Amino acid sequence: MKIRKAERLEFTSTDKNSFFRQLRLSLQSLRWRMTLSYSLVTVAALLVVELIVMVLLLNYFISTIDMTPENLITNLRVEWIPQVQQYFSEDPPDVEGVRAYLEDVKGSAIRSQPLFILGDLQLEMKAQDFLNFYYLLDDRTLVDAVPHDIVSEEELDTRISFDYLPGLEEPLKAALSGVEDQNLLYETVEPGNRITGAVPVFRFEPRNFDSLDLEANEPVMDVERKLVGVIVFTTKRFPWEYIPIGEMMVYIGRSLLIFTFFAGIFGSIFGMITASNLTKRLSRLSQAAHDWSRGDFSVSIQKTKDDEIGQLARDLNKMADQLESLLDRRQEISVLEERNRLARDLHDSVKQQAFAASAQLAAAKTHFEHDPDEAFFHLQEAEQLIEKVRQELTALIKEMRPIEMKGKGLLPAVEDFVNDWKRRNPMNLQAQIQGKHSLPLEIEKGVFRIIQEALANISWHSQAENVKLMIDFQPDFLSLVIKDDGKGFLLSESSKSTLGLQSMHERAVLIGGELVINSQPGQGTEIILTVPYRMMEI
Amino acid sequence: MISRRITVLLVDDHEVVRQGLRAYLDAQPDLVVVGEASSGDEAVEAATEFLPDVMLLDLVMSGMGGVEAARRVKSFTPRTQIVVLTSYHQDEFIFLQCKRVLYRIY
Numbered sequence: 121m122k123i124r125k126a127e128r129l130e131f132t133s134t135d136k137n138s139f140f141r142q143l144r145l146s147l148q149s150l151r152w153r154m155t156l157s158y159s160l161v162t163v164a165a166l167l168v169v170e171l172i173v174m175v176l177l178l179n180y181f182i183s184t185i186d187m188t189p190e191n192l193i194t195n196l197r198v199e200w201i202p203q204v205q206q207y208f209s210e211d212p213p214d215v216e217g218v219r220a221y222l223e224d225v226k227g228s229a230i231r232s233q234p235l236f237i238l239g240d241l242q243l244e245m246k247a248q249d250f251l252n253f254y255y256l257l258d259d260r261t262l263v264d265a266v267p268h269d270i271v272s273e274e275e276l277d278t279r280i281s282f283d284y285l286p287g288l289e290e291p292l293k294a295a296l297s298g299v300e301d302q303n304l305l306y307e308t309v310e311p312g313n314r315i316t317g318a319v320p321v322f323r324f325e326p327r328n329f330d331s332l333d334l335e336a337n338e339p340v341m342d343v344e345r346k347l348v349g350v351i352v353f354t355t356k357r358f359p360w361e362y363i364p365i366g367e368m369m370v371y372i373g374r375s376l377l378i379f380t381f382f383a384g385i386f387g388s389i390f391g392m393i394t395a396s397n398l399t400k401r402l403s404r405l406s407q408a409a410h411d412w413s414r415g416d417f418s419v420s421i422q423k424t425k426d427d428e429i430g431q432l433a434r435d436l437n438k439m440a441d442q443l444e445s446l447l448d449r450r451q452e453i454s455v456l457e458e459r460n461r462l463a464r465d466l467h468d469s470v471k472q473q474a475f476a477a478s479a480q481l482a483a484a485k486t487h488f489e490h491d492p493d494e495a496f497f498h499l500q501e502a503e504q505l506i507e508k509v510r511q512e513l514t515a516l517i518k519e520m521r522p523i524e525m526k527g528k529g530l531l532p533a534v535e536d537f538v539n540d541w542k543r544r545n546p547m548n549l550q551a552q553i554q555g556k557h558s559l560p561l562e563i564e565k566g567v568f569r570i571i572q573e574a575l576a577n578i579s580w581h582s583q584a585e586n587v588k589l590m591i592d593f594q595p596d597f598l599s600l601v602i603k604d605d606g607k608g609f610l611l612s613e614s615s616k617s618t619l620g621l622q623s624m625h626e627r628a629v630l631i632g633g634e635l636v637i638n639s640q641p642g643q644g645t646e647i648i649l650t651v652p653y654r655m656m657e658i
Numbered sequence: 659m660i661s662r663r664i665t666v667l668l669v670d671d672h673e674v675v676r677q678g679l680r681a682y683l684d685a686q687p688d689l690v691v692v693g694e695a696s697s698g699d700e701a702v703e704a705a706t707e708f709l710p711d712v713m714l715l716d717l718v719m720s721g722m723g724g725v726e727a728a729r730r731v732k733s734f735t736p737r738t739q740i741v742v743l744t745s746y747h748q749d750e751f752i753f754l755q756c757k758r759v760l761y762r763i764y
Contacts, residue, residue, distance in 0.1 A: 472672040475675055476675045498685075505678075
C-alpha cells in the first residue's frame, strides 16, 4: 500500500501527462462510472417513456379521426361544395375560377382541426391530408384535383372513365343522376378500407321568384335544382399518408434533445448522490482493512445498512476479530517459544559452566591446605569459567533486548546488528546487500527478526567459521540468504521449536514470504527467505 | 588403601562439567576417576572396560539417553552404583524412568 502510494507520487512529479493520467484515473473510479451509468440509464428510460407516449398519442390521433363515409359526405356538402358551387353554377362553368380558387386554398387549411397540443406542437388535420379530391363537370370532365399533383396535366379537361378509381363507378353514376341518398354515394374499397365517393354539385334556380336565395341549401320544393358538377373523393390508404410525419419528427427530435439534456442532469445528480454514498461506505471498509493490515485492530467497521455491504462489513469485522485473536495467540506462542529457547540456551551453556566452576571451586577448597599450587590452578579454572558465564549472559541479555529499528530502516538496522554480532562472535560474517526497494515497516520488521533469529542460532549452535548474509532486492521480490559452514543438523531430527525454526517460518508467512531451510549434518546450514513485493501491495 | 579407593566413571556431554567434576573428585583421597564418557554409548563402553564402583551420569545427552545407558550398565555390572546428575528432579516422567532402573535415588 505504501509502495503504491510512493510510486504514484513519483509519477506526478515526473510524468508530463500526469494531469490526463489523473483525470483518466479519476474517471475510471467507481464513483464516476456509476454516475455515468445512472445518467445513461435515466436517459434511456426517459427516451423509452417518450416513445411510448408518442405512440399512444398517435394512436389516439388516428382513432379520433372521424372517417365514417356519412360524416365525410355531410362535411363535404356543408363546407366544400358551397365554395365551388358558384364557379360551377355559371354557364358555361368557370373552370379557371375553380382552378384559381383551389390554387389559392391549396396551402391553407381548408378545414383544419387541431388534434392535440403538446408543447408547441399543434397538429392540424386538413381535409386534403387524408382525402384526395377530384372536381368534375357534369359530363365527367376533370377540372382539377386536390392535391393538384395527383393528376397529370394531360388528364385535365378530359373526361374520366367510370373506373378511373376503384369502386368509383356506382357512386359516380349515382351522383351524376342527381341521387342525394348518402348510402348510394360511396363505396368501400379493399384493401385498406378506403372510401371512394362522389357528391353532386347542384345549381339552384328559384322556381318561385319570391323565395330567397338564402334558403338555397334547404331542399325546398319550389326550388329547381340542376346538376352542374361532381366532387369525387377518395381516402388515402395508410395513416402515414395523411399524418404530418415531417412535422412530428421535428417535434420528436427537438423534445428528445430537451429530454436527454434534463435526463442527463437528473441522472448525473442522482448517480452522484447514490455513488458517493456507496463509495463512501466502500472506502470506509477499505480504510478499516488498511488499518487492520497495519495491525491496528481497534478499528471496526460501523454497520449502517443491512444490505450486501452491511453483510460484508459484518463478515469483515468478524474476520478481523478472529485474525486479532489468532495474532494474539501467535504472539503468545512465539513469546513462549522464545522463552523456551532462552531457557535451553541457558541450560546448555551458562548453567553447565556455572556448575563446572563450582566444582572447580570445590576442588580448590579441598586442595587448599595441602597443595596450594593445585588449589590455585583450580581457582584459575573457576575464574575463567565464571568469566565465560559472564560473557554468555551478556550476549543473551543483548539478544533478549527488544528490536530497535525505529527510524533506522531495515538496512542500517541490519548493519548495526551485524557489527554487534561480529563483536560478540568469533565467526567471520560477510554481509552483502544488492539493489534497493522500499518496504512496508511490518515487512522490514519481519525480515529483521528472521535475520536476528538465524544469526542467534548460528551463534549458539552451528560452530561455523564463516557466515554469509545476502540481501538481494530483485525486481519482483526480496531475497535473503543466510549461509554458514557449521555442523548443520538433520531437519527431521531437530526439534523445530528449539531452534526457533517454527517461529521463523511463521514470521515469513506473516509477511507474505516463504522460508526454506537447507541443512545436513556436517554440511552447514542455508536459510533462504523470499518475499514477493506484490504481496505487500495488496 | 590402594585396593579400596572407589573407582568413578564420569558421564556428561559437557567437557567443562567433566573437568570440574574430575578436579573435585580427584581432590578426594578415597575416590579415583577411572574414565570419562560424553555420551550414552561411550558410557556403556567405558563401563564394560573399567567396571567402576560408581557412575556419575548426566541424563540429558544426545544419542542414547542417560536412562537407557543406566539400564544397560546395570544389566551387566549390577554392582556399579549409578548417581544421576540432573536438574530435572522435578520432572515426574524422568523420575519414574529412573526409579524403574535404579535402586536408589538421591
